[in-house]
Amino acid sequence: VAFGLKYRNVPKPEIARKVGRALDMVRLPGSEKKLPSQLSGGQQQRIALARAIVFQPQVLLLDEPLSALDANMREEMRVEIKKIQKETGITAIFVTHDQEEALSMSDRIVVMNAGSVEQIGTPEEVYEMPATAFVADFLGKANMLAGTVSKSDGAIAITLAAGQTIDVTSPRPLAPGSKVTIVVRPQKLSVGATASTNRLSGRVVSTSYLGGSAIYEIDIGGETSIRANAPINGRIVREGEPIEVGFDPAGCVLLDESGQRIS
Incomplete structure (x- = not known):
């Protein structure tokens, strides 16, 4: 039985x-x-x-x-x-x-990579504050934007590989010229008129309709692309159309050159 x-x-x-x-x-x-x-x-x-x-x-x-x-x-x-x-x-x-x-x-979540523990924490901690590049990329989709610190007096300004400069919040001062990676979750990106901070202009590569929200794959210049998962407020932006996205300076995590979270 x-x-x-x-x-x-x-x-x-x-x-x-x-x-x-x-x-x-x-x-x-x-x-x-x-x-x-x-x-x-x-x-x-x-x-x-x-x-x-x-x-x-x-x-x-x-x-x-x-x-x-x-x-x-x-x-x-x-x-x-x-x-x-x-x-x-x-x-x-x-x-x-x-x-x-x-x-x-x-x-509690234990994220392991090749038999080694990368991070232990609550679901919120691991998702919102990934300790390494592996955790950020593995646990949910994440936009990984490589850049260089261009200004560090007060707000941290980072120039992306595609040429745009954005402001971020850093837990400690960073030396100008430092290489960093900005981790931004797709849900942290606002689309269209609501994208008032750290605006990035691009063109939609693909659109995935999910009912109440849509996922946009966006080319923001050359080889750099990002993903935005945003509520649908009005019209869906279609493939090939221009689009603007943005995120709050505090809505990201910074990784150093070795892929460790800057803390």
Whole structure:
């Protein structure tokens, strides 16, 4: 049967109670006698989770448990797993290559690169303040703009490779001539008339309509391109059309030449 569990020295009524409680938690009551072939892919994942939690382990390891599911089922199972973890209080280690899963399900994230830890922190810390270029690029999409510090008295001015100069907020003074990389998340970029700070002019290379928002791939000069994920306020900007984007000086992270966050 799908729930082929064996207990030693445990009364059958107690086994039935534990199994029934585990099945209730994954919203599959009465499935004790079903064969795996009688279950859908999503139900099989729920049963696998119930089989793990029925023993009340101290630590639960989930190694990419949602990789075989379709998008809707993945989202549903994310909610279910997080809910069950909160109910049971079991410490869960969730291994995933899906950045959205990592951000939406975790209390703490460990980003690893070639077997080494790059950063540990809350989802907000790791996403908003990436410690390295790898973290910035791996955990969600990020615009990485290379530039040179051109002014450092008061506000930091950085001249980009494409020639534009923008202002940024730095946690410490930077020497003029220093090579830096500006990390700006696509969601931090405003588009059109709202782009009042650090305005960058470019041309739309591609437009992806997402319903309430659109993703724009923008050429801002030669080999430099950026991505903006912005709410749709009026007309969508189409491929080949000019566009202006901007971001707040405090809405970015600075990396040094070695790819480490400047702090």
